[in-house]
Amino acid sequence: MNVALEILVYGAVQSGVYAMLALGFSLIFGVAGVVNLAHTAFYMAGAYLIYTCVSLLGMGLPAALVCSVIVVGLCGLAVQRFAIRPLIESEYSVMMITVAIAFLVQEAVTVIFGPADRNVKGFIDQKLEVFGVVDIDSQRMLTLGVATVLIVALWFFINKTKQGKAVLAVAQDREGALFVGIDPWKIYLRVMFISAVLAGIAGAFIAPTLGARPHMWEHPLVKCFAIVILGGLGSIEGTILAAIILGFCEVVVSFLISSYLGELVALIMILGVLMVKPAGLMGRGAVR
Amino acid sequence: MEGPILHVERLTKNFGGLAALSQVTLEIQRGEVVGIIGPNGAGKTTLFNLISGFLRPDSGNIVFRGESIAHKKPQEIVARGIARTFQIPRPFHNLKVVENVAVPLIVTKRRKGSGVSKLEIAHALLERVGLGGKKFMKAGDLSEGDLKRLELAKALATEPELVLLDEPFSGLSSTEIEGLVPLIRELSEQGTTVLIVEHKLRELMKLVRRVVVLNFGQKIADGRPEEIAADKVVIEAYLGAGGAALVLS
Amino acid sequence: MRRVPKEVLAFVIICGVMAPVPLVVESHYVINLIILCNIYAVFLASWDLLTGYTGQISFGHALFIGGGAYTAGLLNFYLKFPPLVTIPSGALIAAILGLALGIPSLRLRGPYLALATFSASAIPSVLVSTLWKYTGGEDGLYGIAPISFNVVNRYYLSLALMGVCCGIMSALARSSYGLVLQAIREDETAAMASGVDTRAYKLKTFVLSGFFAGLAGAFYCHNQMHVGTEELSLSLSILVVLMSVVGGIGTIIGPMFGGYLLILLNEGLRFIEDFRLVIYSGAVVIILLFLPRGLLPSVLELMRRTRGLVIKSPSPKVEAVRDSASGVDEPEAQRGLSCEPK
Numbered sequence: 001m002n003v004a005l006e007i008l009v010y011g012a013v014q015s016g017v018y019a020m021l022a023l024g025f026s027l028i029f030g031v032a033g034v035v036n037l038a039h040t041a042f043y044m045a046g047a048y049l050i051y052t053c054v055s056l057l058g059m060g061l062p063a064a065l066v067c068s069v070i071v072v073g074l075c076g077l078a079v080q081r082f083a084i085r086p087l088i089e090s091e092y093s094v095m096m097i098t099v100a101i102a103f104l105v106q107e108a109v110t111v112i113f114g115p116a117d118r119n120v121k122g123f124i125d126q127k128l129e130v131f132g133v134v135d136i137d138s139q140r141m142l143t144l145g146v147a148t149v150l151i152v153a154l155w156f157f158i159n160k161t162k163q164g165k166a167v168l169a170v171a172q173d174r175e176g177a178l179f180v181g182i183d184p185w186k187i188y189l190r191v192m193f194i195s196a197v198l199a200g201i202a203g204a205f206i207a208p209t210l211g212a213r214p215h216m217w218e219h220p221l222v223k224c225f226a227i228v229i230l231g232g233l234g235s236i237e238g239t240i241l242a243a244i245i246l247g248f249c250e251v252v253v254s255f256l257i258s259s260y261l262g263e264l265v266a267l268i269m270i271l272g273v274l275m276v277k278p279a280g281l282m283g284r285g286a287v288r
Numbered sequence: 289m290e291g292p293i294l295h296v297e298r299l300t301k302n303f304g305g306l307a308a309l310s311q312v313t314l315e316i317q318r319g320e321v322v323g324i325i326g327p328n329g330a331g332k333t334t335l336f337n338l339i340s341g342f343l344r345p346d347s348g349n350i351v352f353r354g355e356s357i358a359h360k361k362p363q364e365i366v367a368r369g370i371a372r373t374f375q376i377p378r379p380f381h382n383l384k385v386v387e388n389v390a391v392p393l394i395v396t397k398r399r400k401g402s403g404v405s406k407l408e409i410a411h412a413l414l415e416r417v418g419l420g421g422k423k424f425m426k427a428g429d430l431s432e433g434d435l436k437r438l439e440l441a442k443a444l445a446t447e448p449e450l451v452l453l454d455e456p457f458s459g460l461s462s463t464e465i466e467g468l469v470p471l472i473r474e475l476s477e478q479g480t481t482v483l484i485v486e487h488k489l490r491e492l493m494k495l496v497r498r499v500v501v502l503n504f505g506q507k508i509a510d511g512r513p514e515e516i517a518a519d520k521v522v523i524e525a526y527l528g529a530g531g532a533a534l535v536l537s
Numbered sequence: 538m539r540r541v542p543k544e545v546l547a548f549v550i551i552c553g554v555m556a557p558v559p560l561v562v563e564s565h566y567v568i569n570l571i572i573l574c575n576i577y578a579v580f581l582a583s584w585d586l587l588t589g590y591t592g593q594i595s596f597g598h599a600l601f602i603g604g605g606a607y608t609a610g611l612l613n614f615y616l617k618f619p620p621l622v623t624i625p626s627g628a629l630i631a632a633i634l635g636l637a638l639g640i641p642s643l644r645l646r647g648p649y650l651a652l653a654t655f656s657a658s659a660i661p662s663v664l665v666s667t668l669w670k671y672t673g674g675e676d677g678l679y680g681i682a683p684i685s686f687n688v689v690n691r692y693y694l695s696l697a698l699m700g701v702c703c704g705i706m707s708a709l710a711r712s713s714y715g716l717v718l719q720a721i722r723e724d725e726t727a728a729m730a731s732g733v734d735t736r737a738y739k740l741k742t743f744v745l746s747g748f749f750a751g752l753a754g755a756f757y758c759h760n761q762m763h764v765g766t767e768e769l770s771l772s773l774s775i776l777v778v779l780m781s782v783v784g785g786i787g788t789i790i791g792p793m794f795g796g797y798l799l800i801l802l803n804e805g806l807r808f809i810e811d812f813r814l815v816i817y818s819g820a821v822v823i824i825l826l827f828l829p830r831g832l833l834p835s836v837l838e839l840m841r842r843t844r845g846l847v848i849k850s851p852s853p854k855v856e857a858v859r860d861s862a863s864g865v866d867e868p869e870a871q872r873g874l875s876c877e878p879k
Contacts, residue, residue, distance in 0.1 A: 086826055087826070103814075103818045111812055219659070260667040267663065342726070362730055367732060378727035392733075
């Protein structure tokens with residue numbers, strides 16, 4: 001029973017992080033058709049920024065978070081405007097340039113911080129007992145809480161606000177949106193900002209748990225891919241569902257078999273889906 | 289050879305709930321030039337896609353020269369002697385015009401031992417369709433009309449016995465069309481069987497002696513152009529019942 | 538093929554030019570560097586065959602490189618097989634990996650293909666980590682037998698490797714086989730309509746690409762006397778992509794050039810030490826934005842344009858043909874047709 005609860009809690013945390021990470025990736029593709037291979041580089045930037053602010057500059061947590069979020073968001077805007085927009089005609093060029101940017105960030109971070117793991121101080125240094133039996137640190141629970149809040153907020157934004165509906169409009173019919181006066185480029189910038197911020201926050205909150213490493217962007221990108229092909233590029237509900245599935249599967253395998261094989265889950269998932277239905281379970285669609 | 293060159297039998301294709309083609313039966317004799325017409329969405333391109341192997345039928349059969357080709361892959365069908373063009377030309381953009389024609393020549397086994405090098409064949413084909421002066425241009429730089437000519441040259445490269453032309457005149461000026469018509473006529477004079485999907489009926493009628501009409505995936509008429517033009521069902525398909533009544537009164 | 542293709546000639550010349558290098562250069566450091574360049578040249582050429590020519594975007598080339606390297610390394614470390622045996626074995630295993638990656642890739646396009654290849658090299662990576670007792674885990678295996686203790690011998694062997702492998706790949710790329718690959722890249726549907734069995738061609742190319750990358754990977758393992766997770770890493774895959782993009786995709790020589798340029802430049806910039814790769818990736822971003830065809834084609838284009846200014850055009854008619862051509866001479870267009878199809 002304890003094990004089941006452990007899996008429940010840890011699985012939820014894992015799913016929350018994955019959802020935050022994959023949603024941005026999925027959104028920018030669904031809306032702008034952009035495969036942003038630098039997406040998890042934003043995640044990494046978030047981790048290193050919070051490290052810089054908190055451990056090196058001694059900033060308080062709230063200030064550090066705000067700082068990191070703004071910087072990552074601005075980076076996202078810059079990448080969209082100066083690197084992606086000129087090349088948007090060619091899917092393949094966008095992939096090339098975003099991978100180059102990811103590599104650049106990786107090397108920059110190696111230069112500035114060195115190749116070793118960086119430990120980031122946790123936000124709350126407390127062990128919690130969830131459901132009275134599960135030992136988990138509060139950092140993880142905080143992450144879960146933040147993830148849930150942000151995902152719900154995102155859902156509301158997309159479906160209930162005017163700006164959010166503009167995003168939906170552009171995703172479904174770019175010409176039509178132009179017709180009613182929506183500027184797709186502004187929308188792309190907006191989505192990229194949200195995308196980068198979500199990734200950056202994920203990185204910032206996971207940093208105390210996992211540490212910060214120059215190569216930390218690699219595996220999460222594979223996870224993002226696994227999630228979006230399972231849930232469908234551009235589908236919010238699908239991405240969340242797939243993130244939950246992946247998160248829980250990984251935790252189950254890690255707990256019950258071996259943590260090494262936990263890494264394989266995403267890969268097997270990718271192989272499986274690609275064999276069965278190359279377009280993903282929910283297919284590529286407009287943002288839904 | 290006895291029997292029709294192409295026999296389409298109760299061919300059916302559904303997309304989701306929509307019947308794109310429904311129980312279509314058709315016989316084409318060797319050497320015929322047949323027009324396939326019908327309002328938009330009638331299933332004409334679907335028919336071509338099925339014959340050329342890009343789609344699999346849900347039921348029915350397609351028999352070419354006595355062999356069933358309904359479930360064969362596009363390249364296998366090309367190897368058996370059917371070639372097609374696309375409604376919107378699909379050139380190999382970054383390759384030169386002569387290289388475009390070279391590709392089907394390289395892979396085809398239908399031109400063995402003619403003693404002529406493939407290079408010479410490519411040049412000859414391009415001269416024939418009127419692209420002789422543009423052999424070394426990048427295919428992506430060609431004009432609309434020239435792209436259609438290139439499509440034709442690529443289709444002819446495999447020395448097909450049956451050619452499917454999908455809207456060869458769409459997007460062309462009347463001068464350009466005038467340039468293309470003799471080429472198509474030449475084809476039939478050489479004994480190649482030609483099926484043409486077209487919307488430009490006036491130009492089409494110059495080329496064909498038989499017209500098949502599709503509507504909502506079904507064959508609604510099949511006969512000589514004059515018969516078709518006066519057929520009530522056909523007119524209704526295009527103009528609706530009210531319009532047809534107006535025209536026929 | 539009746540006459541010797543230009544490419545074979547070109548590679549004989551290049552190798553001829555590079556042959557006397559050890560006699561002139563004393564520094565073992567520099568010679569080792571060029572050996573590295575030669576090995577990378579094969580990685581890059583094999584990648585270009587798959588991605589540049591056939592349009593199968595691969596962010597997972599390390600799968601083949603590492604596959605070949607680990608095969609050779611493990612065979613030598615545990616079974617003491619000599620390089621003469623391990624290197625071809627590495628190539629063969631990598632060729633099989635090519636098939637393994639190729640088959641599921643047949644149905645994938647664009648982003649899905651790129652991401653799938655991205656994930657592909659992760660599988661052996663995880664396996665290597667999991668089986669760290671045998672594979673040495675992150676550190677890898679040391680003490681692999683060298684191909685030769687003599688650096689000059691190794692130089693000539695690497696030159697032979699590069700000359701033969703890249704020569705073959707270049708000849709293939711320029712032959713009718715290469716033309717069909719390009720047709721598949723340009724428009725796969727149209728290629729099928731022209732009678733091309735696109736599945737067969739794509740699979741063949743995956744296997745060929747894997748074979749050569751694995752061959753060079755195995756060679757690399759013996760050259761370094763070490764095999765580790767870097768050979769399977771995503772960073773390596775990305776480096777291959779970036780070098781090729783800089784050099785100019787779709788030309789075989791372009792990516793090779795990119796490799797030589799960047800490895801030598803890398804060392805030349807040693808004084809900037811760690812900033813090298815930052816500058817380098819920054820340069821790649823700039824090239825992608827302003828010189829999208831890559832350095833080699835752009836340089837050649839520049840040379841062609843200045844040559845056109847200096848040499849008077851023979852006649853208006855010929856000028857017209859040259860203007861409308863994408864800058865390539867007429868005889869080159871005939872290449873695809875002078876060889877019998879494979």
